[in-house]
Amino acid sequence: MLLNKWLKAVAFTLLCVTQQAVADLTIEITQGNDRATPVAVVPFAWLGQSALAEDVAQIVSDDLERSGLIKPLSRSDMLSLPSQKSDIYFRDWSLLKQDYLLIGQVKPSVSPGMLTIQFELYDVVRQTRVLGEVISGKPSELRSRAHYISDKVFEHLTGIAGAFSTRLAYVTVRKDASGQNKYELKVSDADGRREKSILTTYKPILSPAWSPDAEHLAYVSYETGRPAVFIQNVYSGKRRQLTAFKGLNGAPTWSPDGNKLAVVLSKDGNPELYQIDLTNYKMKRITNHYAIDTEPEWSPDGSKLLFTSSRSGGPQIYQLDLVSGETERLTFEGNYNARARYAPDGTEIYFVHQKEGIFHIAAQELANNRLRILTQTPLDESPSVSPNGSMLIYATQEGSRGYLGAVSVNGQIRYRLPSQRADVREPTWSPFLTN
Amino acid sequence: MEFKKYSKTLFFGATLAVLAGCGGNAATQEQGSDSASDGQVQPVVTSDGSNTDSSVNGEQMGQDAQSMKDQAADAMAAMPEVETVYFGFDTSAIRDDSREVLDLHVAYLNANPMQNVVLEGHADERGTREYNNALGERRGNAVKSYFMVQGVSADRIEVISYGEEKPAVIGHNNAAWSKNRRVEIKY
Incomplete structure (x- = not known):
C-alpha cells in the first residue's frame, strides 16, 4: 500500500x-543605463518558404537591452532594413546616432531540416565590419542560436563574456x-x-x-x-x-x-x-x-x-x-x-x-x-x-x-x-x- | 487513525533511511569529533523505482516502553487540544505562556507511552530559507528538551523543521510573523 x-x-x-x-516568466526592465551603447539590430532576412517560429533579431535585441549596457534602436525608427553589406547606407545610421549595426540572414541549409544563420556587426562611424559569422541549427534551435549571437555581440562591445546562453x-x-x-x-x-x-x-x-x-x-x-x-x-x-x-x-x-x-x-x-x-x-x-x-x-x-x-x-x-x-x-x-x-x-x-x-x-x-x-x-x-x-x-x-x-x-x-x-x-x- | 498514519510515516522514513545507507553508517548517531561523524552515504535511485521495491522491516524509532499494565493505568489523559506554541523573533527560547500547553502534552505522552510525537518547527518569512530551517529545528529541539526533562524519552520524539516554507498565516506584518514562529505538536 x-x-x-x-x-x-x-x-x-x-x-x-x-x-x-x-x-x-516575462521581463520588465525597470532601470537602465543612460550611457548604454546605441546599436541597431535590424530584423534578419528570411530566405525560405513558410514563416520561421522565432524572430532571431528580436531575441538578440531583447538580450542586449536587458544587459543595460546596450540600447537597441526601436524598429519603427529604422529607415531601411538591410540584410547584407551592399544594402547598408551608413549615413542613415549615423543620423540615427547609432554606434553599431547588426544585420543578418536566415536561410535553409543544404543539409535537410537545417538552417544557416549569418550575422554581421558593423561599426557605423568607421563603416567597417567588426564581427561576422555563419552558424547553423535546426528550426527548434533558433532561440539558442540567437542567444549565441547576443553573446558574441555583447562580448565584442563590452569586453564582458555574454551570459545570454x-x-x-x-x-x-x-x-x-x-x-x-x-x-x-x-x-x-x-x-x-x-x-x-x-x-x-x-x-x-x-x-x-x-x-x-x-x-x-x-x-x-x-x-x-x-x-x-x-x-x-x-x-x-x-x-x-x-x-x-x-x-x-x-x-x-x-x-x-x-x-x-x-x-x-x-x-x-x-x-x-x-x-x-x-x-x-x-x-x-x-x-x-x-x-x-x-x-x-x-x-x-x-x-x-x-x-x-x-x-x-x-x-x-x-x-x-x-x-x-x-x-x-x-x-x-x-x-x-x-x-x-x-x-x-x-x-x-x-x-x-x-x-x-x-x-x-x-x-x-x-x-x-x-x-x-x-x-x-x-x-x-x-x-x-x-x-x-x-x-x-x-x-x-x-x-x-x-x-x-x-x-x-x-x-x-x-x-x-x-x-x-x-x-x-x-x-x-x-x-x-x-x- | 492518527497513530496509524504516523506509524506509516515512520515505516516510510525507516525505508528511506535504510535505502540511503544510513543504517550502514555506524557513525551517524554519534556526537563528537569530526572523525567520528565522517561516514558514507549511498544514493537512493528514485527516478526509475528500481530500489523502491526493497522490503525493509523494523522501526527506526523504538516503541518498546512501559508494559500494557502501566499503559492501561495512565490512558485516561486526553490528547491536548492546543497543538501550537509560539516564539519570539530569531529565538528558540520557550516562552512562559507556552508551558501550560507543553505540560498538557507531557502529561498525555507520559500517560500514553506507546504514543510518539512529531514536533514541526517553523520560522517567519524574514531572512534566508536555510537559516530559517535551522531556526525552526532549534525551536523543535527546545520543545523536545522540555519534554525530555519531564520524562518523555528521546526516541519517541521526532523534530522536523519546515523553516519558513509552511506559514500558518499569510502576511508581511508582525501579526502574521508572530503566528508563524511556532512549533506544532503532532501525533
Whole structure:
C-alpha cells in the first residue's frame, strides 16, 4: 500500500519531467543605463518558404537591452532594413546616432531540416565590419542560436563574456484546484523563456544549486515527509536521493570541480557543514560548533567555504579556509547577514543584509570589506550571480506574490521576471553551458 | 487513525533511511569529533523505482516502553487540544505562556507511552530559507528538551523543521510573523 503510493509518486515525477510549462516568466526592465551603447539590430532576412517560429533579431535585441549596457534602436525608427553589406547606407545610421549595426540572414541549409544563420556587426562611424559569422541549427534551435549571437555581440562591445546562453532554475508555488500548494522546480533560459518543470510535488522544494557542468541540480525536497537532498539531471530527469538523515538535510552546493557537495546536516545535534564526495559517497564533517552553521558556498578555486553562522549571536558570514582550517568572520555591519555567494572572480561576495528591518541584497568587496546595498525591496533573498559576474538574480515579494528580480552588481541596471500565475522563488543562475 | 498514519510515516522514513545507507553508517548517531561523524552515504535511485521495491522491516524509532499494565493505568489523559506554541523573533527560547500547553502534552505522552510525537518547527518569512530551517529545528529541539526533562524519552520524539516554507498565516506584518514562529505538536 505504502510502497504503491511511493511508486505512484515516482511515476508522477517522471511524467512531469517532460512537461512543458504553460506560463513563461516575462521581463520588465525597470532601470537602465543612460550611457548604454546605441546599436541597431535590424530584423534578419528570411530566405525560405513558410514563416520561421522565432524572430532571431528580436531575441538578440531583447538580450542586449536587458544587459543595460546596450540600447537597441526601436524598429519603427529604422529607415531601411538591410540584410547584407551592399544594402547598408551608413549615413542613415549615423543620423540615427547609432554606434553599431547588426544585420543578418536566415536561410535553409543544404543539409535537410537545417538552417544557416549569418550575422554581421558593423561599426557605423568607421563603416567597417567588426564581427561576422555563419552558424547553423535546426528550426527548434533558433532561440539558442540567437542567444549565441547576443553573446558574441555583447562580448565584442563590452569586453564582458555574454551570459545570454545560460539558464535559470527556480521554484514556483501555486495553489491547485483543491487549494493545496503545488511546488515545481523549473528551469528556463536566462530570459525566462522555454520554461520546463523538472519536478512537481505537494511538499516544499528549496535550495536548487547547479552543478558546474550545468547539467545537474542539487536541491532539497520534502516529498518523503522530511527534508532530503536530491541530485537530478535536468535533461533526462533521472535523479537520486543523496541524503536522508535525521534532522536537517539542506543547502547543497557543488565544489567547482563538481566532485563534492557541501550540505548542512543536523544529525549530530547541531546544524553543521559536511562535504560529500560524489565519487565514493564518503562524508566528512567540516564545522563543529554549537551555534547554527549553514548555507555553505565554495570559493571559485575550491579552497574556501563561505557559510552563515550564529556563533556570534545573530547570523553573520564566515569564511573557512579548507587548507589551513582557519575561520574568519567577514561581515560586521548590521545584525543579519546570511547566504553569501562569491563573485566568479572571487573578489567580492553577495548576500542578504538586514538594515532597519528591511532585507536587502548587498555586496561586499573582500579586499576592503566595503558593503554596498543593491536592492531596496523589503524581503529580498537568494542572490545568485550570472557566470560572467555582471548581474545578480534574486527573489523578492510584491503583495503576497513572490517574483524574481535582477540587478547589475554595480546597482545601475534592474529588471524583473514576474510570472502571471505563480509565486516564484529560489532562483539560481547556471554556469556557462559546456555544450 | 492518527497513530496509524504516523506509524506509516515512520515505516516510510525507516525505508528511506535504510535505502540511503544510513543504517550502514555506524557513525551517524554519534556526537563528537569530526572523525567520528565522517561516514558514507549511498544514493537512493528514485527516478526509475528500481530500489523502491526493497522490503525493509523494523522501526527506526523504538516503541518498546512501559508494559500494557502501566499503559492501561495512565490512558485516561486526553490528547491536548492546543497543538501550537509560539516564539519570539530569531529565538528558540520557550516562552512562559507556552508551558501550560507543553505540560498538557507531557502529561498525555507520559500517560500514553506507546504514543510518539512529531514536533514541526517553523520560522517567519524574514531572512534566508536555510537559516530559517535551522531556526525552526532549534525551536523543535527546545520543545523536545522540555519534554525530555519531564520524562518523555528521546526516541519517541521526532523534530522536523519546515523553516519558513509552511506559514500558518499569510502576511508581511508582525501579526502574521508572530503566528508563524511556532512549533506544532503532532501525533
